[in-house]
Amino acid sequence: MDVAKITEIRAREPERIGASWARRARRPLLAEDGNLLLVAADHPARGALGVRADQRAMSSRVDLLDRLATALSRPGVDGVLGTPDILDDLLLMGALEHKVAVGSMNRGGLQGASFEMDDRFTAYTPEALAAQGLDGGKTLTRICLGDPATVATLEATAAAVTALAERNLMAMIEPFWSVRDGDRMRNLLDPDSTILSMSVAAGLGASSAHTWLKVPVVDELERVMAATTLPTLLLGGDPTGDPDETYASWGDALALPPVRGLVVGRALLYPHDGDVAAAVDIASELVHGKPSTR
Template identity: 60%
Template sequence: MTIDTWTDRLAGLRAARVEDPGAIGTALAARRRRPVLRGDGRLFIVAADHPARGALAVGGDSTAMADRGELLRRLAIALEHPGVDGVLGTPDIIDDLALLGLLDDRIVVGSMNRGGLRASRFEMDDRFTAYDVPTMVASGIDFAKTLLRVNLDDPGTAPTLESTGRVVTDAARAGLPIMLEPFMSRWNGDRVVNDLSTDAVVLSVAIAAGLGASSASTWMKLPVVEDMERVMAATTLPTLLLGGDSGADPDDTFASWQDALALPGVRGLTVGRTLLYPPDGDVAGAVDIAARLVHPNPVSDHSR
């Protein structure tokens, strides 16, 4: 895609938002859907819900994700790869991608709670400010996602747990798969830090798995940490691996994903900044490596 072509597509997107906002609903309704699982039963989802929580940084660049047109261009590159099964985003991102015609034959995952803004005093009160279950069902969104940070020293965790339990129940009643991304977290000065020790991740899984009146639709979205065998032994729920930030050496990151993908219960990857903003800038190359890890024996785009 040339720069001029992409500029024209962005101009058309902006024009549609002003002149025909109903085109968003039309595009979502008309998109060609696919089963959540098919072929090898594994999923590779590209994540882009960070900006809505005020998290624009990638590595040492504090505003890497601030340019919406550039973010969409990188998402377009990723979604063109046949090994990418879908995309995770807030309504603004998903609506943009729908207007750009990039969601056909892709799973759409709706991000629900973005209220715990990064670096805010109320960060642990992680309210549901984006998608809700009825809207996702009505719009044909295929999957839901929620972040669950548990801070035992912060009272904001209690309403977050209650709200998360409620949306897990709503999703199960609607037959909508929902992935929970749990962490044990703590305040470190004015920053919230996630505990990535094996014991902490195991504890977070135990807490998250019990939320809601039914776990029938619940998936886990978990970081790759030391002793992932013990983490995966802590749950029977299907699990997607969390990619994290792009600060680590890419070769080490890919190797850790490959090892974890072989564990029972792991069904694929949900990765964002690591692939969309790789250190060498080669989005297509990074996406291709990850896609081959998830789908090592692809047959075709439509028959996996």
């Protein structure tokens, strides 16, 4: 489906979006091997359009949707993480049939804003996720001891985790220990800071039964992963180095319990050589093994 058709449906028949969510073919959350490979596409809603040195790489929605459709068509890709605008587009394109769909919930802490740590829940709600038949909700939970807005974000995240657990939906928390560096927030990616962020995130909400963590690949990852029993997905991020080294680091990390897969956006959608399908296939093999074993 071309973009003009999507816009036509949105303008003339917006009710088709809700009807399409209601009849979408779903699948179990986990693949048979118990692992997940999700493609992330929630960056634009935070005003974060950059990939490596190109600060406008994700500015074309047509191009982004084409890359997402390619990624989701590859075997071994379990689903996608995104905001309502992107997931509704993919739904109308037919790209979410038999796929896991996780909705991104708090996008109010815009990149570079003075209020960045006041990360309001401005996208999906637990009620909407359940009503539309999505498989879970994701929160970005940055913890800055020097910014009083952190506590409001923690409180809102805890409420979201509780509400998602009540609906038997995955609550995916992406925690970071953060500091303000001049006018910008900076996430600390050392092992001890990552452990601190995971420890705080794990205790949010009235139930941890459906809580998953999403964490970056950092040094001393074996020690970091020993800090939790929660199922954990690795954050692909926006690596700037040798892609082969990045893939190797993912492979090593995937061998550690309780790691259950990858959530990768820019590294797969905008690979150095431009070949989305090839990059996705490498990640899929790392998560699920060679296609013949699936």
